[in-house]
Amino acid sequence: MISLFLSFFSLYLATLLMSLGTGLYNTFIALHLTDEGVSQVWIGLLIAAFYTGQVLGARFGHKLVQRVGHIRAYAISAAMVTVLVLAQTITPLLPVWVFLRFLTGATMVTQYMVLESWLNDQADQKQRGSVFAFYMVMSGLGLVFGQMTVSFFSPEDLTTLNVVAMSMALCLIPVAITRRSHPALQVHAPIKLKVFIRLVPMSMFVLFVAGSITGSFYGLGPVYASKEGMDTDQVAVFLSVSVMAGLLSQWPMGWLSDRIYRLNMIRVNALLLGLLTIPLYGYWHLPYPLMLVMVAIFGVLQFTIYPLATAFANEHVDPSLRVGLSGVLLMTYGVGASLGPLLVGKLMDIGGAPMFYIYTSLAAFSLVIFVRKEKVKGTYKVDPEPFVPMSVNVPASPVATALDPRVDESIDISSDEQAMEKVLDIIQAGDPITELNLPQRADTDHSVADEDLAMAGEDMAEDGSEGDGAAGEGSAGEGSAGEGAAGEGAAGEGAAGEGSGDDAADTVRPTAPPAKKP
Secondary structure (H helix, E strand, O other): OHHHHHHOHHHHHHHHHHHHHHHHHHHHHHHHHHHOOOOHHHHHHHHHHHHHHHHHHHHHHHHHHHHHOHHHHHHHHHHHHHHHHHHOOOOOOHHHHHHHHHHHHHHHHHHHHHHHHHHHHHOOOOOHHHHHHHHHHHHHHHHHHHHHHHHHOOOOOOOHHHHHHHHHHHOHHHHHHOOOOOOOOOEEEEEEHHHHHHHOHHHHHHHHHHHHHHHHHHHHHHHHHHHOOOOHHHHHHHHHHHHHHHHHOHHHHHHHHOOOOHHHHHHHHHHHHHHHOHHHHOOOOOOHHHHHHHHHHHHHHHOOHHHHHHHHHHOOOOHHHHHHHHHHHHHHHHHHHHHHHHHHHHHHHHHOOOHHHHHHHHHHHHHHHHOOHHHOOOOOOOOOOOOOOOOOOOOOOOOHHHHOOOOOHHHOOOOOHHHHHHHHHHHHOOOOOOOOOOOOOOOOOOOOOOHHHHHOHHHOOOOOOOOOOOOOOOOOOOOOOOOOOOOOOOOOOOOOOOOOOOOEEEEEEOOOOOOOOO
16 A cells, blocks of 8 residues: 555645645635635635636646647646746735636646546556545645645735745646656547436535535635634634544545445435534634534535535446546536635625525535435436545546546446437436446547657656546436536547537546447
């Protein structure tokens, strides 16, 4: 296990530095603007701009990787992020900050795409789960360290952004000195959003709500803590305790979810989240240590909704559709994370700091109301796979879905438009999806020459073969709640052409033509 971690250490270190910069960046922006007396609407808008950029930026990032290769795309993006963060120290104009934050998120997603492509490309089939877990842990730890670092700086001092820029620039070094061979270039292909709205509407709704809660926490949690009278050190601990509790709870929650019906776990999780946030409304004075205990429980409940809903969705989607499923779920979660801060910021502007947790309670109770076992027919249920822990950060890149050990790209048909049309016909007819009636994907050559590979030379060490994962779990039936949760797709376009269909999102497919499904 240690040797596996060390073999990918340079990529994990780059992930840690990027997450550290992101944690410090978002937390400091919220505290700085609160200290300046800026409306919570503007703070929510700035957070939403960052996450919206991440959701939409993958399209540009993929084109950049196609044009110049992985290493150059990563270097360009890191340089741009550094410049964009530093640009905020030049002007105090909030509309300019919104634009800069959007560009920062849109540019940073390319860096995540490169790192995740590298890990996915060189993770052996047997290693995929461990590689994914290490990646998740390093991302979470970086976020915690970044939030804790804010205690070393004064909220009014914009030079703190210099430290963020330094962190973003430093993440160039581990990638520049790595001796691993460059990943194969991946192309994006459109998938049918209609299929997954029919298959997993309930899971999409859960992820949209979970995304709105998480995005609001990272953007407006510091504002709430500051308005409750906490100093900068206490705010840093307040946030970090919640994130660390969420990270550590992934494994025990997974153990439980492999033994208890996951839909029931989601409902209980949401019910407890709604009830246990009531003391945090701010109407009652709680000692600071007790608030830390409460926010730790909040972190456990909040950050495990995403993996539970993803696991439940995979339970009702055939393994050959899971690349598309992962992309759609990620997009839905990202859209929620973009819209949540806007709504919560407006509510806090009207009703004060208590509205932060009041919104969380209402969102959680909406899950209790709309997530029902009766809505799950089980028509498309498949054999479940073990629970997979997920990142406590808002996922930025669509390539992250390929790291999920439940995803098997070699049998996937979700990016084949003709095959997905046939799947949609099967669903509309109300027939179960089986190995016998699923269409096979055409063996079209989607390979694209990657300039990186030509530059690899003799400096590259051993590289792992492309791994593939196995099945998973998920939601089904005709839930009313989730339809319309997701907006337009966030990933990218194909190398040879675009060609998206109605209600299409984008996802990632491997360059080499995968084998036909047996």
